[in-house]
Amino acid sequence: MDHWEEIRKLVEERRADRIAGRITTLDAAARKEVASRLPGLLKELRGRSDRWDDSLVRRGSALRVAGAGTLGGAAAVASWLYRRDFAPQWAGPDNDVNLVLAVIADRPAAWRADLAERLALRTRAADDRGMTLALTLLRETGVEPPAHDPLAAGWVSRRPARLAADPLLGHLLPRLFEAQGVGRALRGERNPREGWLAALTGLAETGRVERETLVEGCLRRFLLGGTANDLRFFVNLHEALDPSPEEAARHADDYLRLLAASPGPVATLAVRRLRGCDLAAADLAEAWDCLLFRQERTLVRAGLAWLDRSVRRDPALAAVIAAPLARAFAAESVEIQVKAVELALAHAAAMGEEGRAVVREAAAQLAPHLAERAVAALGDTPGDGEAPVFAVFAPPPLPEPRERSRALQPPPASAGELADLLEWRDDSWQSWERLLAGFVTLVVKDREAVTAALRPWLLGDSIWPSRGETWERRASRPPWLFGESAWPHQGETWERTDQWLWGAVRALVTAASGKGFCRTLMPSTDLPAPHRLLLHRAAEVMLAVGENTLPPLLLATPTHDTGHVAAAELVRRMEVVEAAGARPLAADLQQALLRLPRDPDSEAAARAARLTSPAGAILAAWTRPEAEVTFDRPREQGEPGPTPVITAATTGLPLADLMFRASRRRDGDGHLDWWPSTLPSHREVAAAHLVPYALVGSWGTRTVRLEQARDLVRAEGPVGEAFSTVLARTLGDPRTSEAADVLVEAAARDGLPVAEIGSQAGVLVAAGRIKVADLTATLDTAARLGAHESVWRIAAAALPTLLPAPGERSRTGLAGFVTLAATVAGWCGARGEIPEVRDLAARRGGSGLLREVRALHDLLTVGPAEKE
Incomplete structure (x- = not known):
């Protein structure tokens, strides 16, 4: 058997390990021939596969190893390794890295360095499939890693084993504090005795990395900004390093810059460090002004406590507290306002006339009784017949209420719109009602078109969850949905409306009836009444689809975003059902009656009296029960x-x-x-x-x-x-x-x-x-x-x-x-x-x-x- 047929057979057998061993024995000409034949083999395998046959994916490792060992240029190998044909993005991390490394081990150093850089730049996220191979090649070749954010995030996503000896440490450690995505990858690291926190603090303790480098890196990252989640790891690292007052003093300006707008945990950290520093009065005033302007009550309280303790320790600081206290007067929290007034009164004597004037002017932002107390104590009480020297906050009048209800968006009008709503709907009742109404109407109108539109959804073409659907819910879609069994197993019950909808789609696409299962699938009677009503409405739709007894439309679909169904519209729907010679669904009719508005509609009542069906008679005779x-x-x-x-x-x-x-x-x-x-x-x-x-x-x-x-x-x-x-x-x-x-x-x-x-x-x-x-x-x-x-x-x-x-x-x-x-x-x-x-x-x-x-x-x- 010649070398190509042998390689081909090993690919068919999915023996990537034997391919790696065989390729290392081939000469340049044989490798070139294998490389030229691989695209044809890939095309052949692709033609033999369909969407649900993953034979190509299962042969992916064999194809990857064969290409890595025979293709000529580094660019060609990088492209081949991550073709989506045989290794889709969601297939998980590579499990053939060692085999790929083995077949390229005899390539020139410059070639391998070129491949390492190309693979590094191809990464797009910390958990990218190619991250392990890229990092390993960078370590082996010693080439300087490119300044690529996902690469740094991928580096920290791996356990930091033997970090001190990692060749990438010197290159990627500075990027840890700059690259986007690093904080997100490390946000779960909270224990200072394990993981990256322990590894980095350990490097500082042994002198492998300067403590100052890590502290400065954290501060640099804080100043770059970000959300609290993105900065959580750096906050934990900073606190694990626990800078001394002397170290903190060297960065006092940076800590001050963090007080105004950084996320709460970062500002809290900065307050803790600054309180141990010997700051000038102007810097203290700036710090208090920033803190008392913030929205977080915990930070404002911390700022007020810091101000109080500082002034009690050094009364001369009272000269700079007027402006920060005036900030606190404008706080939305009355509790904060009270505390600020108490501090203003406690330190009024040392504040000076200029400071007291600032506080008196700011009292206009306080509640009346607080403003009166503040101004009276600060020596500016108006005499008899005089108007107050401050303006009292006047609350605005009540705004006009939003109109009680608005028209609800109509159901989807075509099979394509229905499929889109099914795929991308949120988890609101409005979307559910629109989806159920559109499904019933369109199935009756054009059953074949709806079947064709929903068949891919039933079979799982859509691998992502619907908008608002959690992965837990997505994973809970029943196995029979994808054709693994005819219907659910005995003893299973469905407590979510989605499950009944899946059953309805299944009944539509496969022409299978779930009649024998409906009673057993319905949960026991201890369900709350609103939940049970929702399930009954979904279940009767599934049953009617299987028995081909759907009415032309649903009665209970709300016309307004409060859930109401306009009386005139409900009568019109009943007229449509009667004209079609159909019967409305039982739970749907009862829900529709419960959704009628309280205001009577005499014209709708007169039309309802002319209905001829039993359901029409129920509607005409309906009287809202007063509970x-x-x-x-x-x-x-x-x-x-x-x-x-x-x-x-x-x-x-x-x-x-x-x-x-x-x-x-x-x-x-x-x-x-x-x-x-x-x-x-x-x-x-x-x-x-x-x-x-x-x-x-x-x-x-x-x-x-x-x-x-x-x-x-x-x-x-x-x-x-x-x-x-x-x-x-x-x-x-x-x-x-x-x-x-x-x-x-x-x-x-x-x-x-x-x-x-x-x-x-x-x-x-x-x-x-x-x-x-x-x-x-x-x-x-x-x-x-x-x-x-x-x-x-x-x-x-x-x-x-x-x-x-x-x-x-x-x-x-x-x-x-x-x-x-x-x-x-x-x-x-x-x-x-x-x-x-x-x-x-x-x-x-x-x-x-x-x-x-x-x-x-x-x-x-x-x-x-x-x-x-």
Whole structure:
């Protein structure tokens, strides 16, 4: 057998190891012949493969080794090694690096150096398939690595074994602090006793690398900027190096430059180092000015504490603190404003007249009672009949509320649009409703076109997850989806609407019916009612596709982004179904009835009375049930709340009646974000279903989020304790930074149960479900956006629960909450004694909380004008 036939046979047998051994024995002419025949073999193998036959990929290593050992130029070898034909980008790291190195070992040094540089420049990411080969060749050849960011990121992505002896250390260590992608590759390195942190600090301890080089590198990286995630490793490395005060002093200017705009962890690091330095007064003033201008409350608090300690140690520094304190007066947090005022008053005497004038002028940014206290203590109180010398912040009026609902985007109008939506939809209920409606309508209209469009999706042509779909969800697509088995195995249940949709597509493309599986695939009856309704709607579509009984359209597809279906449109859809001689799907009809608006439409009612089908008669006779939500036992102090009970007249429709029964919390997602859209005219009932999730306190457990609260605010129907519980939980959740906007929108509408919201907020704080500081921050923002009257009533209702009883410790952040209450009470001109505030104000003591409580009590009972 000649050498080419032997190489060809070994490629067919996928014996890359034997190819490597055989090639090393070939002379130049034989290698040239093999190189000339390889493209033809590749073309032949490609022709024998189809999209789902990975025989070419499985022979990739053999082809790579054969090409590396026989092709002439370094450029040709670099291109051949990473052809996507036999080694697609997602195939994982190379497993044949040693074989490739073996077949090129006898090439000239300059050739191998050229190949090393070409391979290095071809890398595009830290986990690039060719990274290992490129790094190994660079080490072996000793050539200087190119200044290529992915190469540096790939270097640090490998374990730093024997780093001191690595030939690349001198070249790539400086790039570690400059190349983009390095911080992202190392962001998981947190333990200073292992990994790259231990390796680099070890090099510094042994003298292999100068400590100053690493410290300067970290600072240089901080000054280049980046996100907190990108800089996390360098923060950890800097802290592991732990520069001494003397070392930090040499870089004081760099640390000062980091205070104004660097991410929080970097600024915190800079504060820690600067506090150990002997800084001039001008530098201290610059540092405090930068810190007190920032948005992060922790950094502002650190700046105020640093300022206070420094001035107490050296009173002469009071001459430079006026401008930084004036910055803090403009903080959004009332707690920060209070602390800044206290410091201004404590150091007023040493501040000088010029400094006091700066602070008096800045007092215009404070809440009225704080501004009055600051200006009075700084010696500029107006006399009788004189106007104040400062302007009081006036909160804006409530903005006009956003229109309650807007038209929902229509479903896809063609099979191509349907396939695109299926591939790229997000995880919202709006996308799901559009997808389901488009699927049903288009399958009835042109079943063949939809089958052709969705067949590649079913078979897995799309390897990437849909937008909003996690890799976990993508990996959970059932095996039968890709043809591995006819239908799911016994005992499996489907708890996600996507699974039923996959089943519908499967039934469409394969003409297989899942009728015998529907009952067993539906989860047990302990699912919450909204979740069960969603699954039934998806399941009946799958069943109807398999039995070819789909109606021409769905009835329940919302016409508005609140989830409502306009009455006139629902009647029109029913007319279309009747004209086609079809029957609407049962769950779809019941969901459509639950989505009708509360406002009657007499014209639509008259048209509904002329419908002739049984489903039309149900629609014509439909009367919206009025539900009452109560709780099964009285709420007790410190408890998050009892289980809601829903009472409503039965409708005779099983799924509709199920929606008016309370749900208990169940682990898992359950499409929680979609639930308000299933009951847009019964928001208190929708909130009752969410209450068990609002009371969850552990991290990692699904709870209500901003989207549900916003949907409830825009829905229709009476509100009560359930609605208030959900909204209160959202107001105190630190992960919902836009919760203030939801409260402002709710306040702009009539009927917001502010007293109940405040009461529920107090209960949630007492139960440990939310924190006072998070609740204060949200209410503070909402008050400054115009909802100050609602915020005052919420705060007044929460105070009786939040204030400590005799002998009880106060909660962290409570003084700031009381200060906020006093601020909004001043804006509203609120008066009237609160017994719990009165009793606490009468206690002995001088804590910050007691001072704020007394100020609030005086404001409510005496008023500023009557104070002595």
